[in-house]
Amino acid sequence: MSETIISADLVASQNAHRKADLERDYTSLGERLDRRGIAIDAIRDKVEKFAVAIPSWGVGTGGTRFARFPGAGEPRDIFDKIEDCAVIKQLTQATPNVSLHIPWDKADPNRLKQSASRFGLGFDAMNSNTFSDARDQKLSYKFGSLSHADAGTRHQAIEHNLECIEIGKTLGSKALTVWIGDGSNFPGQVNFAKAFERYLDAMKEIYAGLPADWKLFSEHKMYEPAFYSTVVQDWGTNYLIAKELGEKAFCLVDLGHHAPNVNIEMIVSRLIQFKKLGGFHFNDSKYGDDDLDAGSIDPYRLFLVFNELVDAELSSAEGFEPAHMLDQSHNVTDPIESLMLSAVEVQRAYAQALLVDRKALEGFQDGNDALMATQTLKVAYRTDVEPILAMARLKTGGAIDPVAAYRAAGYRAKVAAERPAVAGGSGGIV
Numbered sequence: 565m566s567e568t569i570i571s572a573d574l575v576a577s578q579n580a581h582r583k584a585d586l587e588r589d590y591t592s593l594g595e596r597l598d599r600r601g602i603a604i605d606a607i608r609d610k611v612e613k614f615a616v617a618i619p620s621w622g623v624g625t626g627g628t629r630f631a632r633f634p635g636a637g638e639p640r641d642i643f644d645k646i647e648d649c650a651v652i653k654q655l656t657q658a659t660p661n662v663s664l665h666i667p668w669d670k671a672d673p674n675r676l677k678q679s680a681s682r683f684g685l686g687f688d689a690m691n692s693n694t695f696s697d698a699r700d701q702k703l704s705y706k707f708g709s710l711s712h713a714d715a716g717t718r719h720q721a722i723e724h725n726l727e728c729i730e731i732g733k734t735l736g737s738k739a740l741t742v743w744i745g746d747g748s749n750f751p752g753q754v755n756f757a758k759a760f761e762r763y764l765d766a767m768k769e770i771y772a773g774l775p776a777d778w779k780l781f782s783e784h785k786m787y788e789p790a791f792y793s794t795v796v797q798d799w800g801t802n803y804l805i806a807k808e809l810g811e812k813a814f815c816l817v818d819l820g821h822h823a824p825n826v827n828i829e830m831i832v833s834r835l836i837q838f839k840k841l842g843g844f845h846f847n848d849s850k851y852g853d854d855d856l857d858a859g860s861i862d863p864y865r866l867f868l869v870f871n872e873l874v875d876a877e878l879s880s881a882e883g884f885e886p887a888h889m890l891d892q893s894h895n896v897t898d899p900i901e902s903l904m905l906s907a908v909e910v911q912r913a914y915a916q917a918l919l920v921d922r923k924a925l926e927g928f929q930d931g932n933d934a935l936m937a938t939q940t941l942k943v944a945y946r947t948d949v950e951p952i953l954a955m956a957r958l959k960t961g962g963a964i965d966p967v968a969a970y971r972a973a974g975y976r977a978k979v980a981a982e983r984p985a986v987a988g989g990s991g992g993i994v
């Protein structure tokens with residue numbers, strides 16, 4: 565039995581006065597789903613098994629390039645971050661793994677493993693960082709890393725990625741995610757083809773250092789920090805990379821890394837069809853790469869993405885096992901509360917997508933009945949699946965209402981007393 569940070573008695577007493585209402589709601593929803601030929605317990609079983617990883621950097625307060633306003637009791641190091649992640653896991657029971665960013669989270673790997681396993685936490689994909697300069701770093705990434713014109717700088721970036729793999733091997737991670745800030749701010753600043761060639765050669769060296777049972781995820785991003793061009797700009801470029809590298813290489817889709825109004829669910833379908841979808845960084849956005857909480861702006865889009873994922877899951881697409889991770893910046897909320905609700909939103913989209921009557925949908929598609937086809941999706945999306953999600957949490961030891969339990973526990977005030985305030989001024993997303 566793993567340790568818990570919030571007292572189990574407190575969670576139990578929080579659940580006690582919500583349980584009777586939840587049971588009534590669950591029974592009522594069960595009856596309605598039964599009329600649609602859906603067994604509610606089967607959906608709940610799937611929801612219980614669904615997991616989304618927490619990014620270590622998400623539990624600190626984020627910022628913009630203008631400023632950062634620190635919150636109380638921010639984690640001082642990776643060990644504090646692991647404790648915050650343990651709280652999220654305890655109350656939601658949806659987030660068993662933490663994704664580390666190196667060198668931000670660099671520490672003795674054995675100590676890291678120990679501190680996570682105390683709380684029953686594991687490690688998701690390792691993330692390398694060659695988009696900023698670490699302290700005492702020999703060569704700067706100001707003008708790029710894996711695609712840098714200078715071979716020495718490229719070599720340093722390759723070595724850093726190989727080191728991330730080494731750390732991850734001790735931790736039990738099975739994937740490396742590579743996102744680079746390489747690109748240009750001015751037309752003519754770099755030669756597109758040469759920069760991409762250098763990037764591919766560098767990635768081939770990293771790929772060669774990948775253990776047999778690992779995956780390599782490359783993450784595309786349309787702009788920022790480079791504002792004219794990026795080396796890994798879009799899903800097409802990303803697909804070329806994964807194809808060029810080999811069968812352990814996959815594309816990672818960050819929902820915020822596309823042009824406005826792009827049909828992301830169709831991109832997801834394409835990558836699934838050609839067996840190159842590696843996983844997701846979930847977040848939401850209104851304008852650009854806003855890194856807002858998953859499902860907070862456009863929950864229907866999140867549902868449509870999961871509609872594609874469930875379609876692939878049910879048709880047993882070969883080797884289909886996408887990684888799910890949140891990648892958000894919490895500037896004005898308590899990061900723990902945002903991450904708990906975001907994990908639940910991702911779960912919700914999954915549960916709703918499981919309710920789609922796929923046989924009926926296929927019939928409407930084949931019969932060119934556009935109206936009924938889209939209504940078939942809407943019927944699933946409009947279903948309030950909250951009783952399923954809450955029941956899944958209750959059955960696995962989580963909280964029926966995670967935010968209420970978290971607030972009742974007074975965790976933030978407690979850590980604020982233990983962790984000294986972090987100085988504010990500097991900008992940048994952390």
Ligand SMILES: [Mn+2]
Pocket residue numbers: 783818845891
């Ligand atoms: Mn991302």
